[in-house]
Amino acid sequence: MKEGGYKRVLETLELLNKENPRKEIIRPYEYVEKERAVGDIFDKSYWSLHSEGRELLPLKFSNGKTQEDVVKEVVESIKSGTKVIIIRGVCGTGKSAIALNIGRCLGRASIVVPVKALQTQYEKDYAEKKYLIKQNGERLKITVITGRDNHESRLIPGVSCSDPSLPENIKIIEKNYNQISDYYKKNPLISNTAAPELKNVKRISIAPSNPYWSPIMLATKEIYLPDAKKKKYSGLSGKDFIFYHRRQGCSYYDQYQSYIDSDIIIFNSAKYKIETDIERKPSTDVEIIDEADEFLDSFSTQQTINLTRLANSLNTVIPDDRSTDDAIKEIIKIIKMEELNKRAIGIEQDKIYKLAETPINKIIEEVLENPDIENEIIYDESNYALRLLELVKNFSEFIPETFITYKRYEDELYVSLVTTNLSKKFKEIVDKNKAVVLMSGTFHSDAILKNVFGITDFKVVEAETKFPGTIEIALTGKEFDCKYSNFYSKAHTREEYLQSLSTCLEKAKKPTLIHVNAFEDLPNEKELSNLQLINLPSKERLIETQRNDRNGNSIEIFKSGLSNTLFTTKCARGVDFPGETCNSVIFTKFPNPNPNDIFWKVLKQTHPEYFWEFYKDKASREFLQKIYRALRFDDDNVIVLSPDSRVISAVRDIQKTT
Structure with missing residues (x-):
């Protein structure tokens, strides 16, 4: 800055300090930052968003509210004691910026997104391009937690941190003995480097040979890792955990530093549920669930566990405590007996059993009666035995409402569990946390929220509720009702359906997004040829x-215009194709849930009074989400095609209401 310019700044500062009603002294660098719009460190407003030195003002909605108004309403409600808040906001509301500002105002936040694409979007937008300023003048620290697959190993460059040959992942079985023995000898914490017997090898015996391996353990179960910095934090339900941070440099393990010092932690829903189930997720001031209707729906997703693999994994857990060792052996014995029983009498794959009447219930009881089993398993993230802890956390309180099915695949025995008590599942999340904010543009009906999820005490905050853009219909003349009974009765044929789908592709204005409801909607190789x-x-x-x-490369290729069609089963949420990115959307069929799924079967048997309402509600929400992938702004337009006349009827219903 030239000397004269700096003098003018000082003169202006002197005037500002005389008139400053807050009596804080404004210094030269602060004034320059104001001019560059980096952010007012004394700003106590409910909104902050910046990009490349420019302040981005909050969006204004058709109802007259702004994003900042929504943030203020939510924050004030939480501070006044409201624990559950629903934000109704369609695509284009800018819910991610709203979520970050809610977290910014309240302290720390966990943000949950349903798919990796949304995580990537947060990371791209708010860890690289845009940023928020906290009230102390610092930038809001945002960390995206991702799985091992997304990080390259520092121990073995070129492979991911999920590679099964790494010492923290390798299966402790006979065929891996030579590699295990090598890792054991390289463990710097072991003085006796004689080759061990396999039965005496624990994960802690070999994992430290990777100097980057940094486990998280319950504070009540400390482990000997003298080269680690022990970082303690509060998890859920009053439990404390220790992050044993060893050598820095591995992005997978280093990301868990965010459990201690990040303002915002962004999880995908699968990781969030696991961390919540084992209560290792850090305690934060608010939980913000994006695409919350899908998150609630996912409570109904059954857990499937490979019993054969579980028994083999438990064989590698060798506790020092005799009673814990006996309990693990008893679980293995129960599994072996169940395998023998199913081989003797066979498996009816469609038969549904009550959990309480099966040996699986005895396994859950063994874990509950022996809490040290959790301490033995929890630090070994690669051990399949962790699935047992998840199962116990998921279903131990829902035994009367939990049902199971069995199946055998590649000579291994699997069991699938599902609970129809979704209200208790949601209550668990609410009880473990301080406040929960649910965001979506396609919420369940109030009746479903009440009857299925037990959500009765909540506040609704309206953001943008008007769906953007316009929808057109293009007919091929080959549409028909593609319900299963029409094919079963031979009223229509598979060939008719495939020819109709092909005609939709011919007629569609490119670029075209094709929502594949199920892989079976597409031809097999023989049909394709014939x-x-x-x-x-x-x-x-x-x-x-x-x-x-x-990594979603096919999506990026489509968005960049390098491909004019995208067939996918994965773009119902989290990915937008506005403007000329996508001109047509094809539905292979109307997106009804699979009625043969164990959850829908059980729900129909146990709660027929609201089964159909929930089933239709789910289908309707998924349909809207898929259409609005191509509509983000008011001047967007999309053409819808489908072989299924039910899709055309549903679009006409939307056109009537909009």
Whole structure:
């Protein structure tokens, strides 16, 4: 700054300090930051958002409110004692910025998103481009917690932190003995480097050979890691945990520093539920659930556990305490007996059992009666035995309302559990946390919130409730009702359906997003060849493509215009294709849930009074979410096509209401 310019700044500061009613002294660097719009460190407002030195003002909605108004209403409600708040806001509301500002005002926040794409969006937008300023003048610290697959190992470059050959992941079994023995000898914390017997090897015996391995343990179960910095934090239900932070440099383990010092921690819903179940998630001032209707729906997702693999994993857990060791052996014995029983009498895969009447209930009781089992398992993230802890946390309080099915796959025995008591599941989240904010543009009906989830005491805060853009219908003349009974009765054929779907692709204005309701909606390789369906992929090809595309590259290719079609089962939430990014949306079929899923079967049997209302409510919300992937702004327009006439009818209903 030139000398004259700096003199003018000082003169202006002198005037400002004379007139400053708050009596704080404004210093030169603070004034310059004001000019650059980096943020007023004395600002006590409910809104902060900056990008490249510019302040971004809150959006204004069609109801006259702004994003800041929504933040203020939520924060004041929580401070006055409201524990559950629902924010109704459609796509384009800017719910992510609202969530971050709620956290900024209240202290610390956990933000939960349903899919990795939304996590990536938060990271891209708020860890790189945009930022928020706290009331002390510092930037809001935001950390996205991601799984091992997303981080490269520092011990073995070129592989991810989930690689099964790493010492913290390797299965402790006979065929891996040579590698295990090598890791044991390289463990700097062990003085006796003689080759151990496999039965005496614990995870703590080999994992420290990776100097970056940094476990999180209950504070009541300390472990000997003298090279670690012990960092204590408060988890849920009054439990304290210790993060044993060893050598820095591995992004997977280093991210858990955020449990101690980040203002905002962003989880995907799967990771959040696991961390909540084992109560290792840090205690924060507010839980903010994005796409909350899907989060609530996911309470109904059954847990499937491989009993054969569980028994093998428990064999590697060797407690020092005799009673704990006996309890683990008893669980293994129960599993072995169940395997013998199912081999003898066979498995009826469609048969549904009450959990309380099966040996699985005895396994849960053993864990509950022997809490040290958790201490033996919890630090070993790679041990499949962790699934046992999740099972106990998920279902121990819901035994009368939990049902199970069995199946055998590749000679291993699996059991699937599901509970229909979703209200208790939600109450668990509320009871473990200080406040819960639920955000979505497609919430359940009030009746479903009350009857299914038990949510009765809550406050609704309206954000933008008007859906953006316009929807058109394009007909091919080959539409028909694609319900299962029409195919079963041969009123319509599979060939008719596939030809109709192919015609939709021909007629659609590109770029086109194709929502594949189920892989079976696509032709197999034989059908593809016989019917000459050159514009459709086979179901086998889509399965393989999505399996190999964990980072969502196909989505980015479509958004960038390098591909004019995107077939996917994964874009119901969290990904937007506004403007010319997507001109048409094709539905392979109306997105009804699978009625043969164990949850819907059990719900129909146990709660017929609200089964159909919940079933139809779920389908309607998923349909809206999928359409509005292509509509983010008021001037967006999308054309909808489908072989299924139910889709066309549903769009017409939307057109009437909008």
